[in-house]
Amino acid sequence: MGDSSFNLPPGFRFFPTDEELVVHFLHRKALLLPCHPDVIPDLDLYPYDPWDLDGKAMAEGRKWYFYSRRTQSRVTESGYWQSIGVEEPIFSSSGQRIGMKKYCAFYIGEPSEGVKTNWIMQEYRLMDSSSTSRSSKRRNSKIDYSKWVVCLVYEKGDNDHDEGTELSCLDEVFLSMDDLDEISLPN
Secondary structure (H helix, E strand, O other): OOOOOOOOOOOOOOOOOHHHHHHHHHHHHHOOOOOOOOOOOEOOOOOOOHHHOOOOOEEEOOEEEEEEEOOOOOEOOOEEEEEEEEEEEEEOOOOOEEEEEEEEEEEEOOOOOOEEEEEEEEEEEEOHHHOOHHHHHHHHOOOOHHHEEEEEEEEOOOOOOOOOOOOOHHHHHHHHOOOHHHOOOOO
16 A cells, blocks of 8 residues: 555656645545545554554655544554644635644654654644534444544655755756865866
């Protein structure tokens, strides 16, 4: 499951926007509707440390996507996830608020005594008012499908670049030269 190309045609990448994650994936999951392509797996996040997600979640480069149940317990074997900052609203292209995004950082150790790591999780959830009549009718069933979230986990590095800002080979050569005095230019 860690292969980023499963269920996707050759040459395609999985690079959804926040709106697409909420509307085309999470909303459909909450409504029990099929999702095409069906590439995001269900995963109970909390037994797994973030470095164990490869092969269990949908991988796209160094990012992992999966559905999980919304829960208060965020403890894993090696540490815990803690919210950082405030939740951000997610808007549709028409300006309607459709969901919320919460950032969490992974800490190694016991809660309140842990050491912060570079692992970040973005947890996407539907607005409480987005619970549909179809999912609310299922409240009597074992599982309340309106409590699903989509998670995006990645390790933030010191040398992270924005998407699409790759250096050319020539740029890399020039940046690897650490002393410009060694370059002699013609007169």
